[in-house]
Amino acid sequence: MPAHYISCHSCGLELRLPPLKPGKAAFCPRCGHPLARVEANPFLLPPALALASLIMLAVVFSGLYMHVTVLGLEVPLTMPEMMKVLILQQSGFLAEVMFVLTFGAPFFFCLLCLYVYGGLLWGKPPPGVLRATRWLVQLRGWMMVDVFFISTLVAYIKLGKVAQVHFGPAFYLMFVLSVLLIRTALSVPEHWVYYQIRRLRGDKDLVRPEGGSVFCGKCLFERPAHETECEICGSGLHKRRPNSLGWSLALLITAMILLLPANLMTIMVSSNPTVIERSTIFSGIRFMWRDGDHYIAMIIFSASIMLPWLKIIAMGVLLYAAKFGMKIAPQKLSKLYLITESIGRWSMIDIFVIIMLMSTFRTHLARVVPGPAALYFCLVVLLTMLSAHFFDPRLLWDKATQRNKKAT
Incomplete structure (x- = not known):
């Protein structure tokens, strides 16, 4: 791949990418985010x-x-x-x-x-x-x-x-x-x-456009400023993702609301001919801990209680920093975003465990069925993932740049 100009998807830094041969990769000098990579084959x-x-x-x-x-x-x-x-x-x-x-x-x-x-x-x-x-x-x-x-x-x-x-x-x-x-x-x-x-x-020269330019947020290539749709990847051209904070905040608030019934309502109902037991996420963790399954209890606690709340708190911090600015360095905020984006999927562990228990215990002698909290919890995981997806991390660097200019 020949040398050309590129914009970092994480911090928005515009720089000239050197030629990349097979097996090589380039990283942003400001935030360390991968810019481009070419496989060996x-x-x-x-x-x-x-x-x-x-x-x-x-x-x-x-x-x-x-x-x-x-x-x-x-x-x-x-x-x-x-x-x-x-x-x-x-x-x-x-x-x-x-x-x-x-x-x-x-x-x-x-x-x-x-x-x-x-x-x-x-x-x-x-x-x-x-x-x-x-x-x-x-x-x-x-x-x-x-x-x-x-x-x-x-x-x-x-x-x-x-x-x-x-x-x-x-x-x-x-x-x-x-x-x-x-x-x-x-x-x-x-x-x-x-x-x-x-x-x-037939467009392989990667010549810089004249009369101003804008970088595509999807393919990262430089396009003429008058374009509204990237001719390379077909995505809409915007300096930053439109309504990023609004969409991310709306999804996050919805996830916060649903997290309450997900934690408080019944997530699993276990029954046999003599006993019907309804358990919440927390009561199930407490039962496993008392039963000696400490490691499993810690895994479920981390995936089902700690991770969703930590992700919501982290996204709240990121949204506040992108809107109003914070004294925290944007490099640290970018790392927080990358961690938040990557860990959310692991909260699905509890849902998948319930699915396997349901599939095993499905007779009149022993039965497991999901409670209403299972639906709410599943929605919380998906909504927090979407909230992170819609968030544009380049806004963190934009706000930090504005604060530095005001300070000087």
Whole structure:
């Protein structure tokens, strides 16, 4: 990739990017955020990983995931069977969430990767390649196969006290699938992909536009100031994301409101012929702690109580700093944003554990069903992820620059 001007997606710094050879990467000198990267084998590695991921995804979803023996009953579990149980128990929303995060997002991500890179290898952009690339980039953050795998280990420890659990081949292959998907996502540097599309369209010189310019917030390339839509990636051109703070704040407030019933209402109902037990997130953690499962209690506490509240507090600090400014260095605020953006997905552990318990205990002798808090908690996780997604971290640096100018 030749030298050209670029704008950092994290801090907005405009700088000249040096030529990048295969296997090299460039980082922002101000905030340290990755600017661009070229894989050692940039044309073949991503589609090869995507194809391997698709094959592994098919194997995982068609094979035995767990085999549980509870109260003398044999319960074989596959991934589709878990979703079927959710639908039969009128928890269709949880089934949809599980399907999208563990199958839908990875499946379409890999298909789009093959489609986009197939066009690059063919030397001709396929129809709709810009839209496909935008979706390819967006889907990276919504694949949660790795979260589901860790949730299985948590559920195994809980199930092990009342049932015999044997993992099937699909469980072990899910670890392989998780690694493949993570590596595939890392092997798709969108700036390089958009450059290759631009090159195939005959625009490979990367000459600076005359008469003013604006940098695209998606592909990071410099475009003429009069453009309203980036001709490279098809995104709208704006100096900063429009209504970023408004959208982020609205989603955050909604998540805060829903977090109260998520913590206070029943998240799981366990029943047998003689006893019906309703538990909240906190009462479940307290029960596990008293029962000696200290590590599991700490994992659930961290994922279900500590992480959502910490993320809400962190997003509140970031929104305040972007709107009014703070004395905290923007470098630290940028790191806080990156951490906040990356940890939110792990709060889904509790939801996935409930799904596995529901799939196991579904007879008249022992039954587990989700309470209303499960829906609220799931929405809290998704809304906080969206709040971080809509937040434009460059506003933190803009406000810091304004404060420095006023101080001088």
